[in-house]
Every structure is written in C-alpha cells, then in structure tokens.
Amino acid sequence: MxxxxxxxxxxxxxxxxxxxxxxxxxxxxxxxxxxSYKAALAGLPxxxxxxxxxxxxxxxxxxxxxxxxxxxxxxxxxxxxxxxxxxxxxxxxxxxxTQTSYVSCTQHMGDPSPATARGVFAGIRANLQYTTGSDSLKGRHIAIQGLGHVGLNLAYRLHQAGAHLTVTDIDDNKMLQARQQLNAAICRPEEIYDVNCDVFSPCGLGAVINADTLPRLRCNSIAGSANNQLETPETGLQLKQRNILYAPDYVINAGGLMFVAMRYQQQSDVAIESKIAGIFDTLSDLYMEARQSNQVISDVADQRASEIIQQADSGHFQAA
Known part of the structure; x- marks a missing residue:
C-alpha cells in the first residue's frame, strides 16, 4: 500500500x-x-x-x-x-x-480490460491531436506491442476507426487473429521498436522504453496501456530530446481503474464512460503545461499527482 x-x-x-x-x-x-498517482489524477477517492x-x-x-x-x-x-x-x-x-467484500472485478462487476482499452483509445486520439492537429485515426499507423485483453480490444477499436496496424505478441495465434480479422501487419516481438509509425502503443509489461530500445524508436508518440513503461525517470527526458510525445502510463491507462473504482461505488455506466472519455482532456492539459513550462511530460504528471496526494495528506493530518 x-x-x-x-x-x-x-x-x-x-x-x-x-x-x-x-x-x-x-x-x-x-x-x-x-x-496512487493514477487515482489522484483521475480524481478518484x-x-x-x-x-x-x-x-x-x-x-x-x-x-x-x-x-x-x-x-x-x-x-x-x-x-x-x-x-x-x-x-x-x-x-x-x-x-x-467468498472471503472478503474488499474486491472488485467479480463476475457481477465485470472485466475492466475493455474500459482500459477505451481510455487508451482516447489517449491515442489526444496524442494525434497534439502531434498532427487532428485526432482522426483514419490512415494513421499504430504499432501495438502485446495482444492481451487490453491490446487486442484496442486493436479492434483502432481498426474500426480506420487505422493501419502493425502488431506483435509472444502468442503466434493472437498475431494470426489480428492479421486475419484486422488486416494487421505482424512482426517478431524484438522488431516492433523499429516500426515506422505514428504511435507506438506498449500494451504488455513494463520497462520497455529503455537504453536499448529508445534509440530504435521511429514513432512520433508513445501511448499504451502497459504500466511503468519508462525504465528510469531519465528516460522521459531522453524522449523529450528526441521529440517523441509520451503519454504517462498511469494517466492513459486509468480507464480500468475508473471502471473498477466506480463499479465498486455502484456508479452508473454513463458516469463511468464520461470519466474515461475525460482522459483525452487530462492528457491534453498535461501536454500544454509541459510545453509552456518546457518540462518533461512525465515529470509534470508526477508533480501534479504528488501535489494532489500531499494536499490530501495535509488535510488528513489536520483533521486527525
């Protein structure tokens, strides 16, 4: 905790x-x-x-x-x-x-993966808006790393919006499915970093943006569902120096947490979808602040989240 x-x-x-x-x-x-940072920037209690x-x-x-x-x-x-x-x-x-009430994502509450994918989809649109002046996905090239519950759902959404896809996964059957159903190009897992694309979308495990992979990236922006995508905090600065826009992972992938938290609170589906759609505006605000202050986007997000938590901690201490 x-x-x-x-x-x-x-x-x-x-x-x-x-x-x-x-x-x-x-x-x-x-x-x-x-x-903690994800819940703070999402405005969840x-x-x-x-x-x-x-x-x-x-x-x-x-x-x-x-x-x-x-x-x-x-x-x-x-x-x-x-x-x-x-x-x-x-x-x-x-x-x-069966042992505790302090659990979400049960059969009754549902799987949060589609909600995470919807949030990442909104975040990719925010990245395109910032880098190209339009949030349209038609004709845009997205490279997806990982076709798990979130990555595959995201791939279907991007395909429906008119994007061209290059995908990879350690499971050949998932890549075959994406090629047959989504007309996606496929590549070996180690080749995904070299794909020339508009957006690189890491949807697997963390630390994939590191000293070995960063020099190989041929994308305009990074927007994916994986947690802890940057191997070190310094990696954020290196992305800025290469003019690659980075969507902080705990902001863009917050759709799943929003779903889990608000379902746990028994809020409506309409309220949940409105909250997820707001990821577009949250990212856009972070990009604007980072540009105006000439700071690294990941640092701006960390600072904002930390301040929200510190303010709550101060109020908690005073109340106690």
Whole structure:
C-alpha cells in the first residue's frame, strides 16, 4: 500500500512468475505508487495499492490459493481493495469474494480490460491531436506491442476507426487473429521498436522504453496501456530530446481503474464512460503545461499527482 490518505488503497493482484522474491516486491512497490498517482489524477477517492502472488510452477489448487489471498485481504479491514491484473481472472475475483467484500472485478462487476482499452483509445486520439492537429485515426499507423485483453480490444477499436496496424505478441495465434480479422501487419516481438509509425502503443509489461530500445524508436508518440513503461525517470527526458510525445502510463491507462473504482461505488455506466472519455482532456492539459513550462511530460504528471496526494495528506493530518 503506497497511500491511503485519499481513501482505501485500490489496485489489482498480479499473478505471474517472478525470478526472485525481490523482483516481486519491487514490482509491487512500483505498481502501488503508480496506482496512487493514477487515482489522484483521475480524481478518484482512493489511494494506491498492489498485490503480487508469485505464480508457482506447479499450481495444484488455484481456487484455494485465491481464497487464502481473500482471507489475507479481509484481515486488512478495508485498507486495501483488490481487483484483476496481469495473470488474474474474473473467476479468481469470485473466489476472493467468498472471503472478503474488499474486491472488485467479480463476475457481477465485470472485466475492466475493455474500459482500459477505451481510455487508451482516447489517449491515442489526444496524442494525434497534439502531434498532427487532428485526432482522426483514419490512415494513421499504430504499432501495438502485446495482444492481451487490453491490446487486442484496442486493436479492434483502432481498426474500426480506420487505422493501419502493425502488431506483435509472444502468442503466434493472437498475431494470426489480428492479421486475419484486422488486416494487421505482424512482426517478431524484438522488431516492433523499429516500426515506422505514428504511435507506438506498449500494451504488455513494463520497462520497455529503455537504453536499448529508445534509440530504435521511429514513432512520433508513445501511448499504451502497459504500466511503468519508462525504465528510469531519465528516460522521459531522453524522449523529450528526441521529440517523441509520451503519454504517462498511469494517466492513459486509468480507464480500468475508473471502471473498477466506480463499479465498486455502484456508479452508473454513463458516469463511468464520461470519466474515461475525460482522459483525452487530462492528457491534453498535461501536454500544454509541459510545453509552456518546457518540462518533461512525465515529470509534470508526477508533480501534479504528488501535489494532489500531499494536499490530501495535509488535510488528513489536520483533521486527525
């Protein structure tokens, strides 16, 4: 749990293999901070938290594991609310819900992945508006890295809007599906960074913009759903120096959190969709502020989110 000053820490449970315990802990800490920043800039009354379960090589009883995790969550008395993330399913949330009420993304509440994709779609439009003067996707070339629940949904939306796609994934069947149904060009995972495109959209795991990949990028902007896309904070400055517009990941991928949080609060679908659509304006405001102040966009986003949390923390302290 990174912060609870704005409300209970809300964030998904990641269930993937890790090389070491330290890798899992580092991932949880980075992701939890991102969730705090994401909730702050989205204007949601929640803090940031994240859970990781190290996926064993020989999983004997997934249901029992998730129920045990639910019991652990319940022991925190509402300080942390869990949800889906990489490697977890709606069925897992149903198992967790047998042990605690502090869970979202159950069968009753729904899968947040399409909402994340809708937010990224809005963010890509914001990037195009800033870089080209038009948010139209017709004829634009988008390179998507990762065709999971979010990436594939996003690909369908972009295709319907008239975009040309180049996609990659470690699953050949998903690439074949995209080629057959969306007329997408496909490439090997290591080749996606070299694609000449309008927008590069990372929709897999994090740290993909790094010292090795950044010099290879041939895009005008980066806008994707992956968390922690920049390997280091300095990478944001390097993107600015190369004149590549970067959509801060915890801003553009906030649609899923909006869905989870507002469904948990039992808000209407209309309110949720309005909030997701607002990602376009939030990014546009960040780009304008960064240009006027000549700052790195990722730094501007961090500063704004940190200030929101600090203000809440100050008010919390005074109230206490």
């Amino acid at each position: 990174h912060s609870t000053v704005r409300g209970p820490a809300l964030g998904g449970c990641r269930f993937i293999p890790y090389g070491t315990d330290d890798d899992a802990i580092t991932d949880a800490i980075r992701l939890a901070k991102g969730m 929640f803090g940031g938290g994240k859970a990781v379960i190290i996926r064993p090589g020989n999983l004997k009883d997934r249901h029992a594991l998730m129920r045990s995790f639910g019991h652990a969550i319940d022991s925190l008395s509402g300080q942390y609310i869990t949800a889906m993330d990489s490697g977890t399913l709606v069925d897992d949330m149903d198992d967790i819900a």
